[in-house]
Amino acid sequence: MIYLDTAAFEAAQVDQKPFPHLLVENFISGENVARIAADFPYLPGPGAFPPRALRLRAHFASLIDELCAPWLRQAVEQKFQLDLAGRPLIWTARGFVRERDGAVHTDTRSKVVTLLLYLNEGWTGAGGRLRLLRSRESLDDPDVEVAPEGGTLLVFPRSDNSWHGHLPHAGQRRAIQLNFMQDVKVARREQARHLLSARAKQCAASLRIIKAK
Known part of the structure; x- marks a missing residue:
């Protein structure tokens, strides 16, 4: 692996509170984060953008190849004692959030495991920090x-x-x-939904550019 620190993943321990999760800091080195950030695809706004809506470049494309390699699937299985055979892996890129984003939720039942890999060069603000919560009642717990x-x-x-x-x-x-x-059918439906939304956002962004000229 060029970008992913497999030793850091293997050394990290699953925490059971408030629900089972694994946090791996420095899964990518700061030097490589800068390289990947320079090749991060253009996104016209908030939301999730699937591969078919993106133009992937050098370092970012190579990172995706590593993330989609069998090693990560096997490592997640071992950490959480799961069998992910027959569970297709999908990914989306996210570049922006809105003030109204971040409401308390659980992921949909169609998702078996979620992995979030952050690619921001530093973070100083209080907002935007993901909180793992004891209940749905409040972000303050x-x-x-x-x-x-x-x-x-x-x-x-x-x-x-x-x-x-x-x-x-x-x-x-x-x-x-x-x-x-959960299965291939669900994965295809989810990617199609994201693609439709992404195309609409890209069209809206193009119209804004034309109107501004």
Whole structure:
């Protein structure tokens, strides 16, 4: 692996509170984060953008290849004692959040495991830090708070109590979200939904540029 620190992943321990999760700091070195950030694809706004909506360049494309390699699937299986055979892996790129984003939620049942890899070069604000919560009642009762700093990886199996969210932040917040999905049909439907949304956002951005001229 050129970008991913497999030793850091293997050394990290699963924390059971407030729900099973794995936090790997420096999964990517700061030097490599800078290289990948320079090749981060153009995104016209907030939301999730699937591969077919993106133009992938050098370092970012190579990072995706490493993330989609069999090693990561096997490592997640071992950490959480899961069998991910037949669970397709999908990914999306996210570049911005809106003030209204970050509400408390659990992921949909179509997702078996979520992996969030952050690609921001430093993070100083109070908003935008992902909070792992004891309940759905409040963002103010976190067990864990994760700053979305470049190279930080968070992994957690989806459950009915995997509540998470973040305080408001408006602006850039780069991440790659990967999900092991329930089955191929669900994975295709999810990617198609993201693609339709991404195309609409790209068209809207193009219209704004034309009108501004």
